[in-house]
Amino acid sequence: MRIAREFVQNFKRFKTAGILNVVGLSVAFAAFAVIVIQLSFQEGYDRFHKNADRIFRMELLFPMNLQYAAFGPTPIGGLLKDQSPLVDDYFIIANSHQSVFLKKKADGTTDKFKAPINSATASFADMLGINVLEGDARQALTEPDMLMLPQSFARTWFEDGSAVGKQISSGGKVYTVAAVYEDMPLNSIFKNTCYTRFVEQEEWGNWDGQIFVLAANSDRDALQQQVNNLKIETLDQIFEGLHKKEQMEQEGKSYLRVSPLTDIFYDNTVIYDTSDKGNRRNAAVMLAVGILIILIAGINFVNFSMSLAPTRMKSINTQKVLGATVMTLRLRLLGEAVVYTCVAFLLSLGILQLFSMSGLSGLFSMSLAPANHGLLLGGVAGLAVLLGIIAGIYPAFYVTSFEPAVVLKGSFVMTPKGIRLRNGLMAFQFVISIVLITCTLIMGNQYRFMQHYSLGYQTENIAWMILDDKIEKNQEALISEVTAIPGVLDYTFSDYVPGNDFVSSSGTELDGEAIQLDRIGVYKNFLDFFGMTLVKGDNFSASNLSGYQLIMNETAIQKQPVLDRYFGRNIPQDIVGNGQFIGVVNDIHYMSLRKPVAPLVLLCSAGQEYSYMFFKIAGGDVSQTIRQIRHVYEHLAPEGIFELHFLDDSLQQKYESEKRLMQVVSLMGGIAIVLALVGVYGLIIFNAQYRRKEIGIRKVNGATESQIMFLLNKSFFRLLFFSFIVACPVAWYAMSRWLEGFSYKTPIYWWIFLVAGVITLIIALFTISWQSWKAATENPVKALKTE
Incomplete structure (x- = not known):
């Protein structure tokens, strides 16, 4: 209770620093939560299925170019089940296509629905553990002209009761609904579509199905070894006839590659793969931005705590004189820091809720409402407490580490060690700002490059x-x-x-x-x-x-x-x-x-x-x-x-993923840049506060306001130049790796780095010069009196 009371008192006493601290931390936690939710959605692709860790896709080596393909000849499924002891079951699924469904109404009119339809073999629902709400999924996938519908379709198409047994036509064929299943989560390569039976044929020339097997365990290597030992004569004949078998063996490739279901989303090496695809580089970019935002928020907290150190020092030493131990004082200060981060986290939930209701939430693949992500937000709450502890340790030890005599002299405030720390923190803030601005500009350049690249044919009108x-x-x-x-x-x-x-x-x-x-x-x-x-x-x-x-x-x-x-x-x-x-x-x-x-x-x-x-x-x-x-x-x-x-x-629309990534990085990067400059602002306050007496003496001795501003600003802009030198190779390396994912990419122009540096310079100039001007125009008599 005492810690909470001191938090309220100090918040009232130092309102500007308190507000900037809480707002900065709450925005950082909300931004980090958004990124964590998105990345969790992507990492969770197909992990919710009943047998997710034991389901593998069989990817066949395409004989023309010796690349692995998502589709293959359907006899592979039965052959694997018969000859491989580790394969318990399998299913085959074809590529979906859009179809128009017609439903006759009692009044003689017809309702039309456009939806994808897919075909799968009998074990599809059982292997994935799809929750069938009514009807028989196996009947739908084994008997002709039967359908298995997702619940969302059934509710829309058949509002007057159960869909099972009802009929609907498409492409001149009349289907009977045999089963209704609960809609699967969106992060799956298997979509909520209409499913009908897939008819297996002994045809090795048509590669028209994706083959998934259910293994006895989750040991991928053991299954791969067993598959490698299979003798598949038909594939032998195909590869030998095309003179590819020797090359295949030289490259150490087998006819079949075992790919875990949970890895398919991020695997972009497979040809003819129509499933959703993620990008590890894009995910890494988002995670890096999220971590930078948290780092910046923590640094800002330290900055503002240090800027208040001179004002709080006398109060701390008074408590020492009255008998409070150093450890007690440090624990109170540490507890106050944790209260700051916890209050900020609670506010971040409100920001997250507002964000989920805004148009910007469309940049992400799932609902961002806090109520849907209790476990993840619990982890962010733990991070908030940890950040409060880590960010509060140094100020707590720093403020309580000086003897009363040193405090009264005031010499502790500008020690070389303290100056190096503050300069290091500011340089870090500048580097982050320049890197993020550069990355955002290059991503935007790549997106525009793809938009306007000459495709070799006309597209307008x-x-x-x-x-x-x-x-x-x-x-x-x-x-x-x-x-x-x-x-x-x-x-x-x-x-x-x-x-x-x-x-x-x-x-x-x-x-x-x-x-x-x-x-x-x-x-x-x-x-x-x-x-x-x-x-x-x-x-x-x-x-x-x-x-x-x-x-x-x-x-x-x-x-x-x-x-x-x-x-x-x-x-x-x-x-x-x-x-x-x-x-x-x-x-x-x-x-x-x-x-x-x-x-x-x-x-x-x-x-x-x-x-x-x-x-x-x-x-x-x-x-x-x-x-x-x-x-x-x-x-x-x-x-x-x-x-x-x-x-x-x-x-x-084919470049929506790049556009969305650019917009997300721009949004989150903008937040990080603002937070970084807020931290710089805190350091400027710190520096100006400690140099008030020096500024007052210089003004009494005839120094002009412009000379005072130059004195206060020159070290900051020297740091900015150093930060620019460090940031350029970092940004170049990060974007070079990101651009490797494109077959056609924009050059990384030198002027982009210059623009990023100039933008940072202009923003910093206004931020720094404003506080410097306030310090330079203060009445010197007031400064000398307070000293």
Whole structure:
């Protein structure tokens, strides 16, 4: 109670320092809590499943490039269960796709719902421990035309009671709901979608499923060793036929790689992986910023405690004279520091609640409401107590360590040791500020670089829509009606939308060499529509589309020269549709800039059906043009759901993770910078307080205000220059490592470091000069009297 009473008294006595202390600490704790919650969400990916530590994904070595792929031939699952004693069970899951579901209502009208649908084998729900609320999950995943729905879908689609036994149609097929499951947490690679059965086939050529196994224990190495010892003749034949087995053995790779379910989120080395992906570098950046914020808050606490030392010294020594022991006084001061951090933590909960209700909370992947994170916030509370103890130890020992005679003389305040400590703390604050500003500027530069990088094709004023199954089969009617719309300048079709990192790919052997090509089916005017440039050969010819025509990119020829031998001829393998190789197009960045340009073939043939239609829209009344396109769509596909997207917008959405990271680092970095400068402000107060007598004497002897300000400021700006020299290589190293995660990245320009230094200088100049001006303009008589 006494500690609390002294805290209140000292808070009232030193209001400015008290308010800055509590506000700074509470903001720091709230910011750190936000970062911890986000990182905990990411680290918790798929750890909540019943058998999470015993579930592994089988990643198959792709024979063309000897990289591990997320998808593989489905017979692998049964083979592993039969031949590996450590494999208790397995399931296979396919990639989801969007579908329109139709539900007939009693009044004869139809409700439409657009949702993803996926297929999985029977053990999917049992192995993951999915909580089935009603119905039979195994029935849904083993019998034809059955569905397993998440609870969120069931409530929306069937408001009039239980969903089990109800029917809903999609793609001309009528499904019966066999089970409803409780929605899984969002931090999972398995999404809350509709699930239906996956039909396993003895087909080794189609890699269309992800294979997960349930092991007898969590020993990954033991399972990997057992898998390595399996004899899989079909894979032997595939790799030997492509002359890859010897290379595979030289590189020490096996056909199958065992990957723990809980590691998949952060593993970016797997190709053809459609699951959510995190980035360890980004997580490290966020954690580093969070730790810096806590460090800064602790340093600020020490700064303000030291700045109050002269004022509190006489009171402390009076208590010594009255019989209080040094240890008692130190414990009181330490307890007061802990009270400060605990009060700040309680205030941080209110800040966190307000933040969770603001628009800024959208930068994060989950709810930030404190009520949802009791355990994590308990850990932050423990950190607050620990910070109070650590940050309170030095001031407590410092203030009680001087003899009364020294205190009365006042010489203790400017000891070389104390000066070095304060200068070190200030330099640390400046270094952090410069590093954070530099990192924020470079991240922003990378984001803008990706936004404006030349992709090699046109993106402006281009819209696209997904085609309903009925429209796909009625292409001529669609073209006829769309071309009658005045605002549509041109159109084309494709089975792929540029910017998507998951593109169909195939591999085979050609003249004894293994080749691999990403493949995109396109309409005859695709190149002209997107403004792509032919390097050699001919464009697709509408008059000669009796079979497939093939156009490859430059990378395909450069990396796989065997293809160039077939220029102008038919390539017989199925990989390219058994078509004629007629041209080479310039390289375009058809995937995001995270991925390097890969070998690509564009295929075109008469009567080909496509998944997407693209429009070049005039810049006049765009909304009217969209309404007319909607009318055409709804006329030709009354059961479909119309959605039109602009290509430049959808391309920008591919970089949302980089944008969000930049915004988070900017937000948290801004907080850290403000806290750092608040700490600098505290040190300036400290310095000015101890030099009041010197300032008064100099003014009495004729020193001007500008001379006094120069005297007080020169050491700070010398420290700032030193901090800039230290901060530049630190920031350069951190950002060089971060940029390694991009295939295409901005240079780190020298002027960014200069800008960061100038920004810090300007902020510090205002902060320091304000307090220096106050000290320089104080009446010298007042300063000398108080001394």
